Structures are given as structure tokens and as C-alpha cells.
Amino acid sequence: MALPTYATPLERIWYYAFRVICALIFLFLIAPILVVIPLSFNVEPYFTFTEKMLTLDPEGYSLRWYDALLTFGHPNAEAPRDAQWWSTVWERATWVQAAKNSFWVGIWATILATTLGTIAALGLSRPEMPYRRLIMALLISPMIVPIIIIAVGMSFFFAKACVAPDSAMGLLFGWALSEKGCLANSHLGVIMAHAVLGIPFVIITVTATLSGFDQSLIRAAQSLGANPRTTFFKVIMPLILPGVISGALFAFVTSFDEVVAVLFIAGPDQQTIPRQMFNGIREAISPAILAVATILVVISVALLTTVELLRRRSDRLRGVTGR
Numbered sequence: 055m056a057l058p059t060y061a062t063p064l065e066r067i068w069y070y071a072f073r074v075i076c077a078l079i080f081l082f083l084i085a086p087i088l089v090v091i092p093l094s095f096n097v098e099p100y101f102t103f104t105e106k107m108l109t110l111d112p113e114g115y116s117l118r119w120y121d122a123l124l125t126f127g128h129p130n131a132e133a134p135r136d137a138q139w140w141s142t143v144w145e146r147a148t149w150v151q152a153a154k155n156s157f158w159v160g161i162w163a164t165i166l167a168t169t170l171g172t173i174a175a176l177g178l179s180r181p182e183m184p185y186r187r188l189i190m191a192l193l194i195s196p197m198i199v200p201i202i203i204i205a206v207g208m209s210f211f212f213a214k215a216c217v218a219p220d221s222a223m224g225l226l227f228g229w230a231l232s233e234k235g236c237l238a239n240s241h242l243g244v245i246m247a248h249a250v251l252g253i254p255f256v257i258i259t260v261t262a263t264l265s266g267f268d269q270s271l272i273r274a275a276q277s278l279g280a281n282p283r284t285t286f287f288k289v290i291m292p293l294i295l296p297g298v299i300s301g302a303l304f305a306f307v308t309s310f311d312e313v314v315a316v317l318f319i320a321g322p323d324q325q326t327i328p329r330q331m332f333n334g335i336r337e338a339i340s341p342a343i344l345a346v347a348t349i350l351v352v353i354s355v356a357l358l359t360t361v362e363l364l365r366r367r368s369d370r371l372r373g374v375t376g377r
Contacts, residue, residue, distance in 0.1 A: 057069050087351055090344050090347050090348060091348050091351065092107065093341065093344050094119055094120070094341065094344035094345045094347070094348040095115045095116060095117065096114070096115070096116070096119075096344075097113065097114055097115060097118065098114075099340070100341070101339075101341065101344070119340070119341045119342045119344065119345040120345045122340070122342040122345070123147070123149040123150070123342055123345055123346065124143050124147055124149070124150065125147070126147060126148045126149055126342065127146055127147045127148030127149070127151070128142060128143060128146055129142065129146060130142070148325075148330065149327075149330060149342070149346065151325065152325045152326055152327045152329070152330040153327055155241075155324055155325055155326050156309075156310055156326040156327045156328075157310075159241065159244050159245050159248060159309060159324070159326065160248070160306050160309040160310045161306070162245045163244075163245045163246075163248035163249045163252055163305065163306075163309040164252065164302050164305045164306040164309065166245065166246070166249040167248075167249040167250075167251075167252035167253045167255075167256050167301075167302075167305040167309075168252075168256050168298060168301060168302040168305060170249070170253055170256075171252070171253045171254075171255070171256025171257045171260060171301060171305070172256060172260050172294075172298055172301070174193055174253070174257050175256070175257045175260035175264060176260075176264070176290075178190055178193075178257070178261060179261060179264040179265075179267070190257070190261075193253065193254060193257055194254040194257060194258065195254075196250055196251050196253070196254050197254040197255075201251070201312075201314045201315065202314055204247075204250070204251070204315070205247070205314050205315040205317070205318040205319065206318060208243075208246075208247050208250075208315065208318065208319055209238065209318040209319055211237075212237035212238040212240075212243045212246075212247075212319055213237075213238040237319075238319060239319070239320065239321030239323075239324070240321070240324070241323075241324055243319050243320075244315070244316060244319055244320050244324050244326075247315045247319050248308070248309035248312055249305075249309075251308050251309070251312060251315065252304070252305025252306070252308045252309055253305070255301055255304035255305050255308060256298070256302065256304070256305055257301070258301070259297045259298075259300045259301035259304065260294060260297045260298055260301055262297060263293075263294045263296065263297025263298075264294060264297070267290075267293060267294065271289050271290075271293075272285055272290065275288070275289045296364040296365065296367050297364075299360075299364050300361045300364050300365065303357050303360060303361050304361070306357070307354060307357055310326075310327070310328075310350075310353075311328055311350070312328060313326075313328035313329055313331075313332055316328065316329045317329060317332070327346060327350070330346075331343050331346055331347070
């Protein structure tokens with residue numbers, strides 16, 4: 055909002071002071087990111103700016119720590135980088151395995167959280183739903199309760215939740231269970247834990263989208279002979295799709311960044327990127343962690359940009375005008 059011409063001197067001072075305060079707060083919030091990104095290109099194995107970096111000497115910058123993400127855990131890192139070398143990276147490199155686990159768990163946790171969260175939001179949006187506020191509070195409680203409490207509870211529960219190999223669930227999810235058929239120390243356990251943490255984000259975003267939904271469209275579809283399935287996929291889903299996708303992105307980011315639940319539930323074969331970073335900080339500090347952090351920042355910015363574009367599209371579909 056521009057400063058009006060009739061503003062008093064005090065209003066002019068506050069106008070510029072307010073913007074300076076906002077800029078300082080913004081700088082305070084992004085300062086850790088601004089520090090991490092250039093340090094990930096440091097040629098030296100330090101977590102501080104060297105003299106060459108401060109003078110912008112090209113010799114002070116390198117991609118060695120990004121290259122370390124490919125060579126750490128590689129049995130023959132100095133070999134020529136042919137097809138066999140890259141195949142070994144895909145199969146043996148520690149950081150690549152952690153990334154594969156993170157994406158694998160994140161995708162399945164997102165699918166589960168989005169499906170259950172959307173169904174819950176549709177039910178909670180109906181005015182005849184009894185105890186809506188209580189149910190909503192219970193469903194979004196994973197956002198409020200400290201994550202370590204949830205992780206400890208899931209750890210005890212999953213340790214006792216074992217499945218017989220010849221049962222229906224054992225045959226269906228045997229690939230994701232541990233060798234003993236238990237949820238603890240298994241991919242399925244980590245997926246379920248991350249889905250629980252992502253469901254509240256899906257419920258909130260989809261519920262916000264449904265708040266501006268015109269219920270008369272449903273009645274119109276029903277009066278024209280559409281069954282509930284056709285009404286959902288042809289009328290409801292296209293209008294709430296931006297909210298569903300936004301919730302899915304938030305659920306994926308929550309799963310991709312989660313480390314506490316993984317520490318309590320996952321086993322050695324379920325190393326994710328956050329857990330690998332935690333292990334790296336605890337055991338052997340390496341600037342390769344800064345390279346991973348920079349990549350995660352880029353991914354997060356891309357996802358948040360997508361969420362904002364979807365929010366604006368949702369507003370246009372609902373006829374909401376805004377900035």
C-alpha cells in the first residue's frame with residue numbers, strides 16, 4: 055500500500071520504520087539458509103568462510119561436497135565414471151540410498167495421508183456431521199502433540215504389531231515388513247508413521263478449500279441424476295483438487311524432513327536423508343551435510359512455489375479475487 059500524500063510526519067516515519075523492521079525479521083529468518091548455501095561450495099573441509107571465499111576467489115569454491123554425495127560408500131570411488139560406476143552409485147552410495155528411501159517412503163506416505171485426509175475433510179465439511187470439532191481436534195492432534203511422544207508411542211506399538219507371513223496382510227505387505235513380519239524396523243512402519251504426521255496438513259488444506267465450496271452444485275448434480283461417485287469425481291474433485299495437491303505437497307515435505315520418528319521406528323535398512331544427516335553430525339562432521347541441506351532447500355522452495363500457484367488457482371476457481 056502506497057503512502058498517501060496527506061500522511062503526517064509521524065505516519066511517514068512509521069511507514070518506513072515498519073518496512074525496515076519487516077526486512078530485518080525476514081533477514082533473521084533466512085540468514086541460516088543464506089549461510090548454508092555458499093558454505094556448501096567451500097573447497098576446504100570447514101564450516102566457516104575462508105579468505106578465498108570472502109574475496110570471491112574462484113579457487114575457494116568447489117563442487118567436491120556434492121561429488122562426495124555420490125562417492126561416500128562407493129567401493130571404488132576413483133574408478134572411471136562409466137556406466138558401471140554410476141550403477142554402483144545407484145546401488146551402494148550411502149547418500150543415494152538414503153535419498154531413495156526418503157522418496158520411496160515419502161511418496162507412499164503422501165498417497166496414504168492424502169487419501170485418508172481428503173476423506174476425513176469431506177466428512178468434516180458436512181454440517182450434519184456429529185462431534186465435528188472433537189473429531190477435528192483428534193485428527194490434527196499430531197500437529198500439536200510433541201513428535202517425540204508420538205514416536206515413542208508408535209515405537210512401542212509397532213514393536214508388538216507383527217503379522218503372520220501367510221496372512222492376507224503378510225502376503226500383501228510382505229515386501230515392506232521387517233524379516234520378522236513386524237511393523238517396527240520396516241518400511242511399512244515408517245510409511246504409516248509419516249502418514250499419521252501428514253494427515254493433519256491434508257485435512258486443514260482440503261477443509262479450507264471446502265469452506266468456499268458451493269454445496270448447491272452437489273444438489274444440482276444429484277437432481278440431474280448423477281450418482282455419488284459421479285458427483286464426487288465430476289463436480290467435487292475438480293474444484294478441491296488444488297487443495298488436495300497442496301495438502302499432498304505438505305504431507306510429502308513433512309515425511310521428507312522427518313527425523314525423530316525415523317530414529318525410533320526405522321531400522322538400518324530404512325536410512326532416510328534426515329537420519330543420515332543426523333548420523334553425519336553425530337559421528338563424522340562433513341560439509342557434505344551442507345550440500346544435502348542446499349539441495350533440500352531448493353526442493354522445499356520449489357514445492358512451496360507450487361503450493362502458492364495452486365492456492366491462486368483455487369481462488370480463481372472459487373471466484374475469489376485477491377492479490
